[in-house]
Amino acid sequence: MDRSELGLDLCGPCAGSEIDYACRRCGFPGNIYADGCCGRCVVSDRVQDFLSDEDGNLAAQLRPLKEKLTAANPWAVGNWLATSKGARLLADLAAQQAEISHDVLDGLEQDGSTRYLRELLVTTGVLPRRDENFARLRLWLDAALDGLPAARVRVLRPFAEWCILRDARRRSERGTYTPGAASVDRMEIRAAIEFAAWLEMEDLDLGSLTQGKLDLWLASRPTRRIGAFIRWSVARRLTPGKLTAVPKHSGLPTQFLSSEEQHEQLRRCLNDSELPLEVRIVGALTRLYGLPTARILQLTTDRFQREDDGAYLTVDQNPVLLPPRLARLIEEQAARPVGHVSILEQPDGDHPRYLLPGRPPSRPRSAAGIHSLMRRHGLPGLSARNTSMIEAVADLPPIVASDLFGIHPDTAHRWARFAQDSWADYLAACAATEQ
Template identity: 50%
Template sequence: MLVDRVGELLAPARGEAARQLLPLAEALGAAPHPRSVLSWLHRHSAAALLAGLAAEGQAITHEMLDRMPRMKSTRNVRELLVGTGVLPARQENLARLETWTSSFVGALPAGQARLIGPYARWHIVRDARRRAARRPYTSRAADADVRGIRIAAAFTAWLDHEDLDLAELTQADLDRYLTEHPTKHRGTRAFIRWAITRRLTDKHLTAAAPRWPFPSDFLDTDELDAQLSRCLNDTGLPREIRIAGALSRLYALPLTRIVTLTADRYTQGTDGHGYLTLERNPVLLPPKLDRLIQEQITGAASTSMICPHTESPPFLMPGRVPGRHRSINWLYTQMHKHGLPVRPARNTAMIEAVTRLPPIVVADLFGIQPGTAESWARYANASWTAYLAARREDAGRSVRSTDTARLRGPHAAGGE
C-alpha cells in the first residue's frame, strides 16, 4: 500500500526529475514507520508541493527551492531531498544569510547599497563562510550576522538623514550616534572598524568596545552538584536530558554545541576510559556519563520519518529530520521542564573552570575563543568574590566561595 501511494505521488515525474527522485521513492517505500509516511502523504502540504515539483519534470535544485516562498512546506521538502541524497547537503543557515543579504542590499537606496553591499558580502558573509568551514553555522549565528548588517544599514541611513558623509564623519558625530543608539553600539563599532581599514573614514575614529556584562545568574555550588548528580544518577530523566545536563555542568557547553556533537566525537582509550572530543583534544568523561553516551550511541532511536541517506557520522542526538540533530529549542524547553536551567549552570561551570585551569587550557578544551576565556578569568578574579558575598547576604546562608575554584574531575557527583 505504501509503495503504491508513493508511486501515485511521484507518477507525474518525467525526464530528469523522474531519475532524480528515485532515491526518494525508495526511501519512502522502505520507511521504518509506514503509517507516518502514509499520514504525511495524505495530509502534509509538503507532499503536495513535492508532487507539483515532480510534475514539472525539471531537475530540482537548491536554487529552485530558494526562489520559492519561505514556507515550512518548502523547508520540509528540501530537508527530505537532502536526507535521501537527492540534493547535496549544505549549511542552510549560511545559505539563508547569503540569500537574505542579496535581497536586503538590493532593496537599499543606491548610496547606502554602495557601502553596505561590500561590507555585507565581503566582510560579514565571507567571515560567516570561514566559520561555517570550521564548525556548524547555527541559526543564532545567522541571526547575529543579519543584525550586524541591519545595524550598519541603520547607521548609513542616519548619516543620510543628518546630511553627513562617512569620509567626513567626526568623533563628535560618532559619539552622538552611539549615545542616541546604545543598543546598536557593537554593530556600529564593527562597521566603523571595517570602514577605517578600507580608508573610507577618518582613521582616528574610535568606538570603545562595549563593556562585557558580568553574568548575574549563577547557581550555588551545592545546587550545581545536586543537579549534576541528578543528571548522572536519576534514571527517571530522559537520557538525552541527562547527557546535555551533565555536559553543560561539567564542561560549560552551550546547547548549540551539544546538539551538534556527532557519535564519532566519542572514543575509548587504551586505558578503558571514555573520552569526548569537544574541540581538538579529547576530554576524560566520568564513568557514568561515559556509559550514558555509549547507550545513546548504540540505542538512540531516530524520530525521522525515513532513514537518512548520508555518509556523515550520526548525531549524538538525532532529530526528526533525516540526517539532522535535535532542535535546540526542543532541548532547551525540555531542560527547563525537568528543572535543569541552562544559563546559570553554564556560568557557574565556566567560573569553576577558569579559576582552576589557565584560560588558554579552558579555551582549548572547551572550544571557546581565548579572549572569551581570558575575560571570564578576569571577571572571576575581580567580581566572583564580591558576587558570592552579596548572594550570602541576600540569601542569608553560607556559600563556600573556596569551592568555586574546583573544576569537577571524573569522580565528582556520583561519577564513581
C-alpha cells in the same frame, strides 16, 4: 507453546478466521490498508504517483528519494504525503520535469516546509549537502536589501559581501560557521542598514559623518553592532577622517549557582531516572564541563568512544574522560532509535548521526527547544555553565581549560582573570542567589 503465548502475531487461519489478512500484492500478513494491500504497497504507489510526471515517468534524479520513502515507515510517509506543505511543493517540482537544485529551492518561500524538504532531498542524496548557516545568511541578505533605495544598497551590499560574507565563507569552508555566528553577522548587517537610514534622515552621508554625530547615534543605540561597518567605511576612505565606534562591552557574568546547588543538580542529572534522557545528558555535560547547549547539540555519536580504560567524549579535538554513569547515559542515547515517528530514521552513509537528533534526524535538536525543556525540569543552563567555568579556571591553567572544554584560549584567559579579580563578586552573587 503457540505463537500467541509468545506474544507474536497470528495469521487469520491460525486465529480461526478464513481470512488470511495477507497483502494480495506482496503477501505480507496483517495491516491491510486499502484494496487488499498492505500500507507499504499502498504508500509505494502513492510515492510513485507523487514523484512522476503526467505520463507516469519518474526522473532519474528522484529515484533515490523514492527508494528511501518506500523503505521508511509507511504510516509516517502516507501522513506526510497527505498533509504536508513540503510534500505539495515536492509534487509541484516533480511535475515541472526540471532538475531540482538548491537554487530552485532558494527561489521558494523560506519557511519550515521548504527547509524540511531541502533536508529530505539532501539526506536521500538528491541534493548535495551545503552549509545551511551560510546559505541562509545569503538569502537573508538579499531579502533585507530588497526594496531599499539604490543609493543605500550601493554602500551596504559591498560591505555585506566583502566584509561579512567573505569572512563567513571562510569559516564555512573550515566547518566552523555556527548558527550563533550567523546570528551575529545578521545583527551587524541590520545595524548597518539602520545606520544608513539614520544618515539619510539626518541629511548626512558617510562623507560628512563626524565623530560627534556617530557618538550621538551610538548613545541612543548602545547595543547596535555598528563597529564592523564603521571600520570598513574608514578603511575604504568613505568617511572624512578616522572614526571609532567603541563597542559596548557585555557585562561580566552575574548568574551563578552555589556549589551545593551545582552538585545537587549534577546528582539529579546522573541519578534521577524520572528525568528525560536528553535532559540528564545536557545537564550533566553543562555542569561538569561548562559546555553551552549549542555545542552539545552539535555532538555526533562518533564522538563517543569506549576504550579499555574508560569512555571518552571528544568535545573539540581532545577526548575527555567521562564519569562511568554519564558514559552509560550517552551510550544509551546513542544506541536508541529516534524518539518520534519520522519519514527518515537516523541517517546513514556520510551524513552525521547526532547524539540529540531533531526533526528530521539528520539535523540536531533546536537550542530553543532544549532550553525550554531544561527550564521545565528546573535545570537552568546559564547559571550552571557560569559556575562550572569559574570553578574550572580556578583550579586549572587557562590553556588546559581551553583544551579540555574546547573554548578559545582568549575566552579561557578572560574567565581566569574574572575568577582571580572578582572572586568576592562571585561569592556575593552566590549569596544573593541563595536568598
